[in-house]
Amino acid sequence: MRSSTLRWLVLLASVLITLIIIVQLFWLNKVYSFEQKTFNMNVVKSIRGLYEDLDLVNSRTHLQDLIEHPRTDYFMFRVDNPYFEDSIASYLQHELNDFDVLTDAHIAFYTAGQPGYRHTTYITAAASRYDVEKINLAVYNRNYNYIMLYFPHRNKYVLQQMNFWFISSAVLFVVLVGLAVILFFFYRQRFLAEIQKDFVNNFTHEFKTPLAVMKISAEVLLNEKITTQPERLRKYATIIENQTQHLQHQVERLLQIARSDRRDLPIQKKLVPVKDLIEQAVAKMQPIIDEKKADVDVPIDEEQNFELYADRTQLELAVVNLLENALKFSVKPHIIVSTGHEDGNIYISVKDNGIGIEKKYQKRLFNKFYRVPTGDVHNVKGFGLGLNFVKRIIDAHHGTIKINSLPGIGTEFRLILPGTVNS
DSSP: OOHHHHHHHHHHHHHHHHHHHHHHHHHHHHHHHHHHHHHHHHHHHHHHHHHHHSOOOSSOOOHHHHEEEEETTEEEEEOOSOOOHHHHHHHHHHHHHHTTOOSOEEEEEEOTTOSSEEEEEEEOOTTOOOOOOOOOOOOOOOSSOEEEEEOTTHHHHHHHHTHHHHHHHHHHHHHHHHHHHHHHHHHHHHHHHHHHHHHHHHHHHHHHHHHHHHHHHHHHHTSGGGGGOHHHHHHHHHHHHHHHHHHHHHHHHHHHHHTOOOSSOOOOOEEEEHHHHHHHHHHHTHHHHHHHTOEEEOOOOGGGOOEEEEOHHHHHHHHHHHHHHHHHTOSSOEEEEEEEEETTEEEEEEEOOSSOOOHHHHTTTTSTTOOOOOTTTTOOOOOSOHHHHHHHHHHHTTOEEEEEEETTTEEEEEEEESSEEOO
């Protein structure tokens, strides 16, 4: 499973986990609202039971006109006829217990026209676990007598009724957090595994070209006639020596990068003459150029011998990869490697007369392992890593790559690099 696919799966799982938590919180709020309404209904039922047990009002008034609910914790109900406070308290306690309002309450008795309550009492429930507290009950002036019910621990009681929901939500939350942590570590492990795989793939591709050059040079040196051509012998021996030094240098870089889990390529910028870099890249590909009988032009004069700050080894590898592709995908290769200015930056252009690339394939050209379909005529071997590696090198230099290609005519890759200076 590629990291992009896994990334989307982790993102989808994270969204689902978030949605589950939001839905759970939504239902907790719904349950809380339901418990509050249930509490209110049970208190109203208790007051209605009190009206049924005692003759407290003269007229047959609707229950909703007899009961007020001025605050969340306050219930006020009208009385017209005389009554005993102790009887009211006893009946109310019984009714509240019958309707499962199992929390303590203060009862206050108000006489019309008075500034305060004439009498207050306190009742408890079987499940009540609260101490009696001194309180100042709010007084509501009315032109009739009423009894006030105040529930000081109403919210605590309602929340206690939701213990099952809280426990189940907490368990669900812990499970979801655990799942999120597992997904995170799984993604991290896959990410690190892919970094390791990319690391091996990139350096395998990087070693492949020098080894191919050395193999061709060695075949030339094994030719018996080479002893009669000292200049040619020296040339190919020098190529093998340079490629060996290059591989040794890359092995050292390999060991350095192996100590790091960074996904981006480490670069070491120095002042690099662009002309020398291009000529060195062409020289490394010379045996393959000779084998393909290719024509490689480097039309760079002294005025175009720009310098830029870059990692010479990495940038040279990018040019070598482009040259290798140009040689692969051209029947009679004619390659032009040039340099110049573009929008205040320096570019390196590698232009060939190869098979070209259709527009629809160009966007995916730098994807790892992607190879443009070429049919049976141009069945070129490769792993689809070269251009991806070039892209990583240019990205590490904060540069860009432009492609100009026409099928059947050729392709130009232009490496545009910032932070440039003239020599």
